[in-house]
Amino acid sequence: MSIIEGLRERRTYYQLNKTLPIAETELKALVEETTELVPDAFNMKSARIVVALGARQDTLWDEIDAAFGGKVAREKIDGFRAAAGTILYFYDETVVSALQEKFPLYAANFPVWANQANGMLQLALWTALRERGIGANLQHYNPVIDERVKALFGLPDTWKLIAQMPFGGIVAAPDPKGKEDIAQRVRWEK
């Protein structure tokens, strides 16, 4: 797939299962190479990810359920738990604060850039997974789940949780999106 075809196929897939169309070794290589290829401000490499698979995937969603104490419908949680895995996206605040000290004039920008770079990584992985026939969606149960996630995976306190991306075999495709009037959002000036 070309990048534009990949972007066309990337959608929010909520109905996922645990059967991946590629081997775990290929998944690992894909996730690691994509993470290496995505840029970051000052090349600071602030993004961190944890990929929960197998039993860790199920425990993660049980912990998320527990963090909300029943306030999120169990069937919604079970929908995400039914996926093969979840990519947890973070940025490392240690990296950000080191750059803030080094370049005080830009101090306020570094957390923004870390978030932007994280968004780039999220889109790149979302698209790369879809290219391999894997569906995904993007969730934000942070910050309510932050402490439980750190405890579950033994993560440093400085890893700031940004997003959760369940992924898996595609059970059902989303409805097609309507064509928008893109001229409302993109202007050309010459």
Ligand SMILES: Cc1cc2nc3c(=O)[nH]c(=O)nc-3n(C[C@H](O)[C@H](O)[C@H](O)COP(=O)(O)O)c2cc1C
């Ligand atoms: C920054 C960002 C945050 C999002 N947060 C959520 C979320 O918390 N829960 C969710 O179900 N979808 C979330 N989405 C998915 C969007 O609702 C979805 O991408 C959008 O409606 C377009 O649909 P599509 O992904 O099928 O193209 C998020 C998407 C982006 C880019």
